[in-house]
Amino acid sequence: MFLHWFPSFFGSLIGEDFFRSRPARRSLLEAKRPGEVGSLLLVLCALGLAACNNENISVYRVPKENNQVSLQTGSGNLVPPPPSNPANWTKPDGWTEKALSEMRLGSFQVAGTNDETADVSVTAFPGDAGGVESNVNRWRGQVHQPTLEGDQLAQSWQEETVDGAPTIIVDVETPAGTEKASAILGAAMRTADRTWFVKMTGPPDLLKTQKDNFLRFVRSFHFSSASNEEKAQPQEPPTGQVKSTNDR
Numbered sequence: 001m002f003l004h005w006f007p008s009f010f011g012s013l014i015g016e017d018f019f020r021s022r023p024a025r026r027s028l029l030e031a032k033r034p035g036e037v038g039s040l041l042l043v044l045c046a047l048g049l050a051a052c053n054n055e056n057i058s059v060y061r062v063p064k065e066n067n068q069v070s071l072q073t074g075s076g077n078l079v080p081p082p083p084s085n086p087a088n089w090t091k092p093d094g095w096t097e098k099a100l101s102e103m104r105l106g107s108f109q110v111a112g113t114n115d116e117t118a119d120v121s122v123t124a125f126p127g128d129a130g131g132v133e134s135n136v137n138r139w140r141g142q143v144h145q146p147t148l149e150g151d152q153l154a155q156s157w158q159e160e161t162v163d164g165a166p167t168i169i170v171d172v173e174t175p176a177g178t179e180k181a182s183a184i185l186g187a188a189m190r191t192a193d194r195t196w197f198v199k200m201t202g203p204p205d206l207l208k209t210q211k212d213n214f215l216r217f218v219r220s221f222h223f224s225s226a227s228n229e230e231k232a233q234p235q236e237p238p239t240g241q242v243k244s245t246n247d248r
Contacts, residue, residue, distance in 0.1 A: 086124070087196070090220035092213040095120065110202070110210055118202025118210060129195040132188050136170055139184050139199070143174045163222050165189040165196070171211070173204045183207045187218040196221070
């Protein structure tokens with residue numbers, strides 16, 4: 001009697017089709033010895049429990065953590081990017097502020113006569129930003145002037161100190177007779193942990209009238225992020241971390 005009731009009970013657990021099959025019923029009913037019946041019952045119990053457990057399986061979705069990954073190269077002492085407002089300056093009268101870009105910490109437009117305009121940018125990069133010489137020669141190349149080296153290059157700029165930072169001033173323009181004349185007034189200021197660039201580009205005549213304003217602007221810089229101790233101990237960025245300094 002038990003053997004006839006057992007299929008209907010476990011059929012509800014693991015499926016009636018299993019017990020309706022002739023091989024299954026034959027295996028159960030033809031078992032003659034108690035040991036055979038017991039072994040068969042243990043196997044069926046295990047199947048029944050497995051079926052019960054499978055019905056209770058739940059799937060959970062674990063939200064991804066908002067991890068911030070820091071990439072480091074070289075020695076790992078990556079110089080941090082400039083803070084949002086690491087310096088103060090005084091804008092000359094007549095300069096119009098423009099929207100900042102990803103690279104610019106300051107951006108201005110200067111209007112001249114005959115609808116002429118000049119562009120002024122303020123940027124900062126870690127360490128020496130590739131070196132003063134390479135940046136000055138890049139500026140020279142932008143107005144079609146040849147590359148200079150050594151003393152010749154040093155004689156092409158003037159040196160000053162702005163708020164304790166060694167500073168060079170560059171004034172260069174396209175050669176005479178160039179179809180589209182342009183000029184650059186540039187300044188590079190080396191602080192403890194980065195180099196600041198102020199660059200003015202536009203028609204040569206307009207830049208000549210604005211040179212005094214440009215110099216006053218550069219000399220008005222105050223670097224609030226650098227302490228006296230930091231100025232005495234400059235830090236160099238790891239190799240490969242230098243960006244271009246000639247953002248328009």
